[in-house]
Amino acid sequence: MRKLKKLIDNLYKNQIERTTVLKEIIKIVDSNNKNVISNKFSLYGKWDQTKCFLITYPNSIIKNGESPLKTLSQFLVDHLELIDCVHILPFMPSSSDAGFSVIDYYKIDNDYGDWNDLKLISNNKNIMIDLILNHASSKSKWFYNFLSGKGEGSDYFKVVKNWSGEAQIERPRTTDIFKDFSTKKGVKTLWCTFSHDQIDLDFGNPRVLIEFLKIIKFYVEKNIKIFRLDAVAFLWKEKNTNCINRPETHIIIKIIRLFADLIDKDIIILTETNLPNKENLSYFGKSDESDWIYNFTLSPLILYTLISGDCDKLRKWSMSMPPADDGHAYINFLSTHDGIGLRPIEDRMSDDELSYFIRHMEDIGSKISYKRTKWGEKVPYEINTTYLDGLKTTFYGDDNLQIKRFQCAYVIMMAMEGIPAIYIHNIIGTHNNYDLIKFGKEKRTINRFIWDANELYKKLDDKKSTNYKILKSFKKILKLRQNQLAFHPNATQFTLNLGNSIFGIWRQDRNRKQSIFSISNITHKHMSFPLKNINLIENEFWYDLLSNESINCHEASITIKPYQSLWITNHLSKPKI
Numbered sequence: 001m002r003k004l005k006k007l008i009d010n011l012y013k014n015q016i017e018r019t020t021v022l023k024e025i026i027k028i029v030d031s032n033n034k035n036v037i038s039n040k041f042s043l044y045g046k047w048d049q050t051k052c053f054l055i056t057y058p059n060s061i062i063k064n065g066e067s068p069l070k071t072l073s074q075f076l077v078d079h080l081e082l083i084d085c086v087h088i089l090p091f092m093p094s095s096s097d098a099g100f101s102v103i104d105y106y107k108i109d110n111d112y113g114d115w116n117d118l119k120l121i122s123n124n125k126n127i128m129i130d131l132i133l134n135h136a137s138s139k140s141k142w143f144y145n146f147l148s149g150k151g152e153g154s155d156y157f158k159v160v161k162n163w164s165g166e167a168q169i170e171r172p173r174t175t176d177i178f179k180d181f182s183t184k185k186g187v188k189t190l191w192c193t194f195s196h197d198q199i200d201l202d203f204g205n206p207r208v209l210i211e212f213l214k215i216i217k218f219y220v221e222k223n224i225k226i227f228r229l230d231a232v233a234f235l236w237k238e239k240n241t242n243c244i245n246r247p248e249t250h251i252i253i254k255i256i257r258l259f260a261d262l263i264d265k266d267i268i269i270l271t272e273t274n275l276p277n278k279e280n281l282s283y284f285g286k287s288d289e290s291d292w293i294y295n296f297t298l299s300p301l302i303l304y305t306l307i308s309g310d311c312d313k314l315r316k317w318s319m320s321m322p323p324a325d326d327g328h329a330y331i332n333f334l335s336t337h338d339g340i341g342l343r344p345i346e347d348r349m350s351d352d353e354l355s356y357f358i359r360h361m362e363d364i365g366s367k368i369s370y371k372r373t374k375w376g377e378k379v380p381y382e383i384n385t386t387y388l389d390g391l392k393t394t395f396y397g398d399d400n401l402q403i404k405r406f407q408c409a410y411v412i413m414m415a416m417e418g419i420p421a422i423y424i425h426n427i428i429g430t431h432n433n434y435d436l437i438k439f440g441k442e443k444r445t446i447n448r449f450i451w452d453a454n455e456l457y458k459k460l461d462d463k464k465s466t467n468y469k470i471l472k473s474f475k476k477i478l479k480l481r482q483n484q485l486a487f488h489p490n491a492t493q494f495t496l497n498l499g500n501s502i503f504g505i506w507r508q509d510r511n512r513k514q515s516i517f518s519i520s521n522i523t524h525k526h527m528s529f530p531l532k533n534i535n536l537i538e539n540e541f542w543y544d545l546l547s548n549e550s551i552n553c554h555e556a557s558i559t560i561k562p563y564q565s566l567w568i569t570n571h572l573s574k575p576k577i
Contacts, residue, residue: 011251021206029262049487053421054083058091058112063453067113073120082478087128095139096197103137128226135198149184158191158202165240172371226268233273253289274341287325295330297344309523311503318495329489330418339382364392367443384443389432404563411565415518417493429470485509486516514571521560530557540570
């Protein structure tokens with residue numbers, strides 16, 4: 001509580017506000033214990049390599065006559081028993097942005113189901129939800145109260161008065177950032193970082209912070225204990241700054257972290273900050289902010305690596321990554337509901353390399369979204385494609401190795417330090433959906449196809465379909481991974497320098513008994529790999545988990561097929577598949 005008081009004192013200058021905030025937090029904490037559900041699937045109850053996320057919309061799969069959440073629950077039982085955590089993208093009533101313009105944080109959209117449907121999932125899986133802090137819907141009760149000048153929410157939104165330094169503001173959109181609204185008290189200019197339907201909240205008002213702490217408590221009582229802080233880097237606005245990653249934003253996260261510890265030790269905080277690597281890493285704080293952070297750089301770097309056949313940039317980045325503190329972790333992913341962000345690689349590619357990369361992606365059918373710089377210039381912000389179709393071809397021309405390249409990408413990702421997170425359209429091999437874009441929808445819808453459950457199940461039962469092959473491959477890799485102590489989220493990682501055609505890392509479990517060398521040929525050619533390049537101790541038995549073959553450490557070299565990966569280990573823990 002002393003730490004909490006100090007943080008509040010640093011955030012709010014008014015003594016009355018500081019006292020009020022502290023009293024309100026104490027009141028929320030004191031009302032706690034009796035309603036909080038003990039989660040037998042607690043993440044920290046089993047903090048190991050079995051952790052894995054599925055990322056999905058509540059309605060990524062639909063079935064006639066059944067709520068999408070119930071359909072999702074059954075799909076998890078039928079096909080994804082190996083995955084213990086599910087990030088369900090916003091299921092609250094919303095007016096735009098695929099759920100991220102929230103109307104009411106305390107309700108489930110009737111189109112998705114109800115609390116009983118969600119409970120079907122939380123009874124068997126850890127659920128992560130989006131805590132959308134930066135903004136709320138222009139159709140929300142809060143905003144209607146703002147327009148009328150009275151009631152809850154009437155003072156929650158960021159009003160702009162005599163603002164200076166607009167050109168410095170950094171944001172991932174090209175729309176006007178300020179928007180005038182007519183209210184009972186006259187015309188007010190409001191801040192709109194993402195769209196004019198998503199009105200920014202004002203965390204300079206302590207009542208906004210208190211409201212979100214109550215929302216966290218509400219969801220904890222619903223047995224949801226993993227919170228993704230969406231767009232959190234944009235929270236605090238200050239004149240003559242770029243209004244991103246402000247010190248006050250980090251203070252707010254620290255307050256949320258301390259509050260979470262006070263009401264339930266199992267709560268996990270994850271920050272969503274699609275930023276250059278150094279800024280992204282800052283959200284760990286000193287182990288007092290986010291428990292986990294997204295590894296945003298991994299996705300575009302692996303994509304570039306596999307279509308260029310050159311792992312130089314991936315290797316150098318991997319070598320520079322600091323290990324997460326014990327109990328903290330990176331969330332490793334290759335794609336999500338959004339596009340493949342380009343900001344994390346801004347300092348890792350030259351302008352010519354980035355332009356060439358983008359042109360290639362456009363040539364194979366990807367779309368590009370843009371942001372506006374502080375100079376008013378439009379620059380690429382993200383690539384919009386499914387990850388599978390982003391790997392159609394290489395810079396060297398057409399080939400028939402798309403699925404192999406896709407599988408290679410995921411083997412690399414799942415070997416990295418941290419927790420893997422797999423978007424539903426990757427695990428079932430969905431292709432680009434151009435239909436909605438043709439009708440004027442945003443470019444991100446290319447990766448947001450909605451499957452009919454009956455059609456999807458037929459595809460997954462057909463052994464000749466791409467969907468069946470990809471899901472089967474994921475299940476094999478997940479099963480293998482979950483049995484290897486060297487893939488613990490905090491196990492040692494060391495990046496190997498094996499040249500530009502082969503990417504390799506060495507993982508070792510925390511008891512120093514198991515080693516795994518993850519070796520991947522990232523080219524479309526057969527490669528001869530000298531075994532002397534890795535340290536295979538002679539008096540131990542070495543085995544490739546992925547091919548089920550032993551490795552003779554006395555051989556001079558082995559041949560690796562195009563996009564083939566090896567997980568060479570000295571400790572055989574091979575499950576039945």
